[in-house]
Amino acid sequence: MNAHPTETLSEYVDDELTRAERGRVEAHLATCAECAGLVADLRAVVAAAGEVADAPPATDLWPGIARRIAERGRGPEVVALESRRGPRRLTLSISQLVAASLAVALLSAAAVWTALREPETGVVRAPEATAPAGTVGTGRLVSDTGAEPLAFAEYEAAVAELERILDEMGDRIDPATRSAFDENLAIIDGAIRQTRRALESDPDDVYLNTHLANTMQRKIDVLQGATRLARASI
C-alpha cells in the first residue's frame, strides 16, 4: 500500500476493520514508521481517555438542587399534588389544566357577553351553602375561587340540571363550539376523577379537597357558559 491509511487508523486501533482491511493496514504499518508512530499515539490517547478519574465538584451543589426541587415539585410536564400526610401523589398534566383554564376563561367571557344581552332566566345557580366554608372531609367542598361551596350531592344535582339543559338546547350551538365544549368538559371530568381517586386514600387532605372544589366549580362554569350560549342562539 502506498497511500497512508490515516483515516482508517482509529478503526484499526479499535479493531473495527474487516480482516482484509486490517491486513492491508498492517502491511502498510510494517513499512511506514510515520503511520506506525501515529498508531502508537492514537493508542496513547485512547489509554489516557480510559484513565480519566472522577472527582466531586469543588463546591457542594446539593443546597442549590434542594432549593430547586422544592420549588419545582415533581416535574415540568406534570403538576404534582403531594399529599401532606404521605408520599401518595396525584399528577395532572399541565395541558389538561391549561385547557380547562382556557375553557373557563373563554366561556366566562362568553357568559358575561350573553349576560349583558339577556336576563339570566334559566341559569342554574349553585345551591346555597349549608355549612361553613372551610369544612372538609364531610362531603362539602371548599373552593378558593370565591364561589359558594357545594356539597357533593348539590354539585351532582347542579351538573345534572345543566347537562339536561345542554342536551335540550345544545344543537343550537355551533358544532365546532359544541365540540370544544365537550372536549374541555372531558378534560375537566378527567381531572375530577383523578382528584377523587386521590381523595379515596386521603379524604381529609385540604389541598385535594380545595382542588376538587375548584375543578367542580369550573365544570359548573363551563356548563353554565354553554347553556348561556345556547340560549343566546334562540
Next chain:
Amino acid sequence: MQDGNPGRGGSLLALSADTSTPEGDLKDARLAAGGDTRAFERLYRGHAARVHGLARRMVGYQEADELTQDVFVRAWEKLDTFRGDAAFGTWIHRVAINLMLARQQSRKRDRQRFEDDDARIGLAPVRPRPTESKVDLEAALESLPERARRVFVLHDVEGYKHHEIAEMMEITVGTSKSQLHRARMLMRQQLVT
C-alpha cells in the same frame, strides 16, 4: 447499550463503593420517588462525582456545576420512571447524557460554534503525554470542536459504541467514526509531543 455503565462500569462501582450500593440506591430511589429529599440527597452524594465528571468533559469546567445541578433536578423529576431494572448509576448517567446532548443541540441554534472551528485548536497550549495527567486531558478536551468532543467523550471515556452514539446524537455511524478519529488526531496534537 449494555446494562451497566459501558466501559466505565468498574470505575462507577469503585466510586460508588464508598458512598452507596446498588441495593441502597434502589431503596433510596423509591423513597425519593415518594418525595423523600433526604433519600435523594444520599443519591446525590453517591453519584455527584460521576455526573460532575461527565459534565466537565462534555461541556467544560465553567458549566459543569450548573449542568450537574440540572441533571439531578431532572432526575428528581423523572424518578417515577426509574424501575430499578438497571443500576441507579446507569440510569442517572443516561439521564445526564440525554440532558447534555439536548442542551448542546439547543445551543447550536444560538451560537456560531460548530465542529469546523479549527482555529480554536491552535490556542490551546501543548500538553505532556496523556498518561501523565488527567487534568491535562480534560483541558485538552475543552479545545475540541463540540461534535468531535462529544463523540470522543462518549466513545473513549464513557465506553459507548458507535451505533449507540449515532442513536443518541442523531448522526450516522460513519459520522461518529469520522468525528472520533478527528478528535483523537486533535487530542494527539494537544497531548503527544
